[in-house]
Amino acid sequence: MITKRIIPCLDVRNGRVVKGVNFEGISDVSSPVELAKYYSENGADELVFYDITASFEERALFTDILKEVARTIFIPLTVGGGINELSDFDRVLKCGADKVSVNSGAIRNPNLIYEAAKRYGDQCVVISADVKRVDGVFRVFSKGGRENTGMEAVEWIKRCVDMGAGEVVLNSIDTDGVKKGFDLEMLDAVCNAVSVPVIASGGAGGIKDFITLFKEVPKVDAGLAASIFHFGEVEISDLKRELKENGIDMRI
């Protein structure tokens, strides 16, 4: 059977990985290429690169780095951030990305999902949604979680999948940064509504949170995290070994 996936996420700005990192054996801790290599050699099943640059010049630098990463690492790469039109898909796919994650760009223009899926295939299009409870209802937020779109999250995600999104990254704003575990209730609601892979994001504080995730929401396909990996709080190889010992199928 296919294994559950563990995915580190790297935020890249101005050619560097944002957020301090501290690994032994890596000379340049904020080099995207060095970090990608480290993760790849230590068991990451996939990498997500998130482009948080703002200017055109920085975007060009990001794509150069992506190319360098894709030349070095031979596991699936997903790229997100600044994906607003078809030409953005084209730009990052040409640099070696396998999947493209779209968030605010799809909220502004939902048809982007359909157009991209038609041109590059469903498996290439990932809908990333930032979701937060407002008066007990799951709402989709845009602009990096700052703006409530008013859309109900499960409906929105279903709509994106119907239009061709082949995978969902569900970021819970409620659990993000709290480090007390993934948002199991929200993940369960989404996993039951769609038939494409769902990646859990937001809330991982330690190994036990991943065990709980895959045990409590068996339909979820992958767990994504950033800081706990970057700060060395959790080593991916240890995490995967413990998950396997707990009966969860892993690529070791």
Added chain:
Amino acid sequence: MTAIVDYGVGNLFSLKSSMEAIGEEIVVTSDEKVLRTADRIILPGVGAFEDAIKKLKDTGLDQVVIDEAKSGKPLMGICLGMQMLLEKSFEYGEHQGLGLIRGEVRSIGEVIPKDLKIPHIGWNGLHLKGEKHPIFKYINEGEHVYFVHSYYGANCTESTIATAEYGAELTAAVAHKNVCGCQFHPEKSGDVGLRILRAFCEMGVADIC
């Protein structure tokens, strides 16, 4: 020198990079002469069967690939490239393949349980079949490779050299004489994938059974 057939389908950046990473001289080409002089050929492919086989035929490279394969040159198809090696595909209609390996392409939906997701996407373990094929020289039973597909090679049992379990035993790799194909993506399968590509590049006439 290894030639990757460029017939306007998909992105060959990762495949080319992975061949460079194992130190193999690699050319991405649509030039018949280059394909004819290459030591071995890789036929890649993503997307829909009909579109891909049409593009391959439009370039006239289908016949070059067939000729070279029949002359004994090692040929590897990857993903849709593997499916094109078979006789025909039932992906949206019925389409003729290159017919280098007996078998046909069918939807995995016909054989897997309804509750499993399509496409079959992610890392899955390889189950090696029969005598270990030369491309698996450096591979152990159960090692994981990366799959992304909704169709699979059916009725090709005699040439199946590996399967993957996904609610059914899906064809993961096929081979017949000097022609082989991987349903998974070796160029996205980390170190395991690089070992398969390296073994393919080392495949000589003596290895061809």
